Amino acid sequence: MRLRTRSIALEVRPSHKAKLVGILVNLRGGRSRGREGEPGYYPDVLARLPTCHFLSLCVFESADYDPTLVIEANYDGDSGPFWACLQHLVGDELREALRCCKRPLDHSGKLYDSITEPGSRRDPAPFLECHVMRPKAFFHGNRGMPRDRILAEASLANAVQDRLGNGEAGRDKTAEELREGLRTELMPKFPWLAEKPKPRIPLGETALDWLKLAAALFLFLHLCLVPGAVIAGLIGDGKHALLLGAASVAMWAVFNKFRKPLEGVSTTRPGLLLSRLVSNAHIVLAVLAALFLFSWPIVAAGNVLALDLEWSAAWKNSARQLGWGIGWLMLFILPGLLVWMRYLERHDSSQEAPQTDPVMLRQMVELEDWIPQNHMASVVSLRPNIPRRLVAYVGTLLIHLALRAAVRDGYLGSMRTIHCAHWAFINNGSRMLFLSNFDLSWEAYFDDFIEKAHEGVTAIWGGSVGFPPTTMLIEDGAAHGRAFKRWARHSMSPTRFWVSAYPDLTVDQIERNNRIANGLCARRLSPKAANAWAGDL
Amino acid sequence: MSPCQEHVLRSGPGKFKQWVIGRLRAALPAIFALLRAVWPIAKIGKTHLVSLHDDVREVMLTDCAFEVPYGTKLKVLMEGQTVFVGMRDSPGYRSQLDRLQSLARKGDMERLAAAAQERAEEIVSAAEGELEVVDTLFRTVTFDVLEEYFGVTPPREGDMRVWSTRMFEYQFLASDKSLKDEILQLAPSLLRHIEDIIQGRLANGDDSEDDYLGRALAKQRENAQDWDDLFIRTMLSALMIGGPPQPPMVLPQAIEQLLRRPGALATAHEAATKGDEELVFGHIFEALRFDPISPILPRKATRDYIIAEGTRRAHKVSKGDTVVVAIQSAMSDPRRIPAPKEFIPTRQHWEYMHFGLGLHECFGRHINRAIFPAICMPLLRRKNLRRAEGPGGHLSFKGLFPAELKVRFDR
Numbered sequence: 046m047r048l049r050t051r052s053i054a055l056e057v058r059p060s061h062k063a064k065l066v067g068i069l070v071n072l073r074g075g076r077s078r079g080r081e082g083e084p085g086y087y088p089d090v091l092a093r094l095p096t097c098h099f100l101s102l103c104v105f106e107s108a109d110y111d112p113t114l115v116i117e118a119n120y121d122g123d124s125g126p127f128w129a130c131l132q133h134l135v136g137d138e139l140r141e142a143l144r145c146c147k148r149p150l151d152h153s154g155k156l157y158d159s160i161t162e163p164g165s166r167r168d169p170a171p172f173l174e175c176h177v178m179r180p181k182a183f184f185h186g187n188r189g190m191p192r193d194r195i196l197a198e199a200s201l202a203n204a205v206q207d208r209l210g211n212g213e214a215g216r217d218k219t220a221e222e223l224r225e226g227l228r229t230e231l232m233p234k235f236p237w238l239a240e241k242p243k244p245r246i247p248l249g250e251t252a253l254d255w256l257k258l259a260a261a262l263f264l265f266l267h268l269c270l271v272p273g274a275v276i277a278g279l280i281g282d283g284k285h286a287l288l289l290g291a292a293s294v295a296m297w298a299v300f301n302k303f304r305k306p307l308e309g310v311s312t313t314r315p316g317l318l319l320s321r322l323v324s325n326a327h328i329v330l331a332v333l334a335a336l337f338l339f340s341w342p343i344v345a346a347g348n349v350l351a352l353d354l355e356w357s358a359a360w361k362n363s364a365r366q367l368g369w370g371i372g373w374l375m376l377f378i379l380p381g382l383l384v385w386m387r388y389l390e391r392h393d394s395s396q397e398a399p400q401t402d403p404v405m406l407r408q409m410v411e412l413e414d415w416i417p418q419n420h421m422a423s424v425v426s427l428r429p430n431i432p433r434r435l436v437a438y439v440g441t442l443l444i445h446l447a448l449r450a451a452v453r454d455g456y457l458g459s460m461r462t463i464h465c466a467h468w469a470f471i472n473n474g475s476r477m478l479f480l481s482n483f484d485l486s487w488e489a490y491f492d493d494f495i496e497k498a499h500e501g502v503t504a505i506w507g508g509s510v511g512f513p514p515t516t517m518l519i520e521d522g523a524a525h526g527r528a529f530k531r532w533a534r535h536s537m538s539p540t541r542f543w544v545s546a547y548p549d550l551t552v553d554q555i556e557r558n559n560r561i562a563n564g565l566c567a568r569r570l571s572p573k574a575a576n577a578w579a580g581d582l
Numbered sequence: 583m584s585p586c587q588e589h590v591l592r593s594g595p596g597k598f599k600q601w602v603i604g605r606l607r608a609a610l611p612a613i614f615a616l617l618r619a620v621w622p623i624a625k626i627g628k629t630h631l632v633s634l635h636d637d638v639r640e641v642m643l644t645d646c647a648f649e650v651p652y653g654t655k656l657k658v659l660m661e662g663q664t665v666f667v668g669m670r671d672s673p674g675y676r677s678q679l680d681r682l683q684s685l686a687r688k689g690d691m692e693r694l695a696a697a698a699q700e701r702a703e704e705i706v707s708a709a710e711g712e713l714e715v716v717d718t719l720f721r722t723v724t725f726d727v728l729e730e731y732f733g734v735t736p737p738r739e740g741d742m743r744v745w746s747t748r749m750f751e752y753q754f755l756a757s758d759k760s761l762k763d764e765i766l767q768l769a770p771s772l773l774r775h776i777e778d779i780i781q782g783r784l785a786n787g788d789d790s791e792d793d794y795l796g797r798a799l800a801k802q803r804e805n806a807q808d809w810d811d812l813f814i815r816t817m818l819s820a821l822m823i824g825g826p827p828q829p830p831m832v833l834p835q836a837i838e839q840l841l842r843r844p845g846a847l848a849t850a851h852e853a854a855t856k857g858d859e860e861l862v863f864g865h866i867f868e869a870l871r872f873d874p875i876s877p878i879l880p881r882k883a884t885r886d887y888i889i890a891e892g893t894r895r896a897h898k899v900s901k902g903d904t905v906v907v908a909i910q911s912a913m914s915d916p917r918r919i920p921a922p923k924e925f926i927p928t929r930q931h932w933e934y935m936h937f938g939l940g941l942h943e944c945f946g947r948h949i950n951r952a953i954f955p956a957i958c959m960p961l962l963r964r965k966n967l968r969r970a971e972g973p974g975g976h977l978s979f980k981g982l983f984p985a986e987l988k989v990r991f992d993r
Binding site for chain 1: 636643644646892896918919920932
């Protein structure tokens with residue numbers, strides 16, 4: 046069962062903001078169990094949302110835009126049944142909350158009217174579904190783990206812990222003897238130990254992830270080959286070589302002049318992007334070779350159709366065009382794009398000390414650190430120029446595809462504290478929404494970002510208004526630790542209602558529980574594997 | 583088929599017609615799936631068939647635009663008196679409902695469940711490994727228990743089971759001439775019988791409050807205006823028509839569905855053995871999702887209305903049109919119901935519409951909730967519950983009424 050991440054953003058009538066906040070707060074207060082006001086633990090909610098991992102509702106407030114209601118949901122399986130469960134859980138409150146929102150100006154206006162008119166009993170789920178957004182990028186720390194499996198394995202791990210007690214029980218046994226003993230003892234209570242665990246990420250899904258990444262990269266790079274290939278069709282090789290040489294020397298001269306960070310901006314080793322490219326030269330070459338091979342038949346077919354060439358001549362001609370295309374790509378287009386980006390970066394404004402409303406800040410802090418997990422909700426405006434937007438849109442997509450394909454173990458860089466996080470564009474793509482469910486405190490989470498994953502974070506958020514100054518797309522930016530934290534806090538709003546299905550479990554614990562469960566499911570383990578398994582106990 | 587059984591149900595349609603009804607019933611899930619996909623709100627003449635979960639809920643919850651069409655027949659049955667079952671939302675409706683609800687007492691359901699289970703256990707124990715369940719078990723227990731609970735004792739002349747079942751059939755299912763003629767005889771008989779019981783209790787000075795009638799008479803002593811004999815008689819008559827005929831229709835269908843699913847039958851047996859009545863009820867309700875007592879319910883539009891307004895399937899219904907809501911389809915709609923093809927006895931209550939929805943949600947739902955598992959548990963507890971050999975081992979119908987189902991079990 047696949048974990049889905051979805052969000053809904055609806056503009057709120059400013060006059061109804063206080064009422065809406067009241068509805069969301071009552072939702073929390075009326076349902077809290079355990080410590081008064083404790084967010085994240087609502088057994089009654091979780092029982093009636095049986096596929097939900099995390100659910101949050103918050104109202105964003107800013108001087109730049111009218112309040113915005115955001116509903117975030119992370120759940121297993123199909124969407125329709127989830128929204129139905131939600132409406133049966135808090136349908137009346139949802140209807141009241143929608144009454145505080147602006148009537149949509151699009152096709153859903155009539156639906157909105159019929160749901161919010163006085164005395165209406167129509168379900169709000171169809172309206173919510175009209176406004177559901179698929180995230181542009183998302184990350185799941187425990188990928189491939191449905192909620193039921195996480196909870197079942199946590200229960201098993203607790204049972205194992207109870208059996209082992211203070212460790213005396215397994216003192217004189219080998220790891221395999223200990224494992225077999227526990228397996229036999231726990232089998233009646235956990236009959237699923239007799240079954241082979243399902244693969245968390247099926248082979249088909251893995252193949253599809255890589256295919257999507259390859260297709261996106263291919264499309265982008267293939268389009269970049271067009272200028273070189275067109276010029277190759279217009280002029281001869283000699284003149285072409287002279288033109289490319291002159292253009293690339295000029296471009297590289299400009300690039301060299303602009304590539305270094307401005308004074309006071311540099312926080313990391315300059316030239317990070319270039320050094321990454323050089324150290325991964327073999328990958329770059331492999332990508333170019335693949336690009337050539339996959340583009341060749343396409344360009345050859347184009348030659349046959351457009352120039353009426355024989356296939357033998359078309360293959361030869363297209364190889365020449367592709368060669369020039371790759372030359373222009375590497376020597377002129379990519380440096381050109383970076384120069385353009387550097388020009389923008391040098392003229393971008395950034396906000397060193399954004400003002401955060403002290404009341405909001407206090408509310409945020411009050412809601413944090415009740416349990417080992419926390420929630421963060423942020424909305425930022427994107428810089429208004431087209432190239433910046435394009436980089437934000439395309440970059441987010443490519444980062445998402447790369448994360449899906451390459452990150453299988455929950456580690457983002459060297460951090461593994463994120464359960465579910467996602468980015469989505471709202472208000473016609475003019476703002477970027479970020480919602481995250483993570484372990485530890487907000488401060489620790491951002492310290493991790495700054496120290497371990499600032500390049501990716503800079504790539505995604507670099508196009509946002511007020512973000513700390515960046516260099517070459519991925520350098521600096523988030524590495525300006527204090528400025529980045531101030532900017533992020535400024536963009537956040539308190540999460541008024543938040544539910545976690547497993548509030549006591551960290552990403553690491555879930556992975557550990559999974560290893561324990563998988564070990565106990567196995568009929569036999571080699572001594573080495575058994576020792577590794579016992580290391581988790 | 584027992585002689586009694588022959589007596590309670592009218593002779594059904596011809597063999598061919600019964601076969602067609604059976605095939606149609608079996609094909610309903612596929613028909614509804616097709617409608618949901620290609621024609622979610624079908625219109626034929628002045629009748630609209632609604633099949634999506636969202637739209638079914640919308641129609642059933644919007645009682646200000648869609649009323650139940652039961653009022654006319656109820657007046658025939660009640661000699662012109664109105665009953666909340668056929669009324670629109672109004673002070674009169676609320677008043678009747680409130681008065682009737684005020685008769686229920688804390689602990690009633692536990693008492694009913696205990697009585698039903700005890701009676702069912704007697705019958706199942708007395709059977710020697712083979713039992714016809716429709717009449718011998720379900721109808722007998724239901725009438726015995728509910729007659730006592732409502733305070734409506736069996737008539738000396740006539741058979742309450744026949745009266746109730748016939749009038750239920752007339753009210754909700756059929757209106758052929760022979761049935762109408764029969765109803766014109768039976769309806770006054772039931773009303774007179776209840777009037778006699780009331781007068782008898784008043785004459786005897788019986789002030790016990792163990793049953794609905796006793797409690798209603800107690801209320802009468804406090805407030806004669808709201809609790810006059812006519813009101814008490816009409817309400818008790820409505821309860822006897824709407825209540826007891828249902829379990830003998832519903833429960834055989836549930837058992838038939840369980841017998842078709844050995845896995846589900848095994849878990850139902852386990853739940854019954856452990857005394858987990860909630861899980862047994864879950865099995866019954868889930869089984870009924872595959873073959874509900876009523877796959878469709880009728881409504882009448884009281885004003886022009888657009889169903890699913892604001893969506894691409896928005897559909898106008900004119901005042902006076904008939905709207906048929908396919909609750910079986912709504913309970914199998916994968917757009918809203920998780921894994922609708924799977925048998926999951928632990929589903930959430932909103933996934934079911936067996937008791938209807940909104941203003942006219944079944945008045946007897948709490949009673950049914952209590953007695954369904956109680957009647958079935960003694961049977962489901964038996965080891966190796968299976969179909970009897972021969973045609974009797976498969977549920978047969980007379981028209982839309984379950985007629986016979988024989989099961990065997992280890993003693």
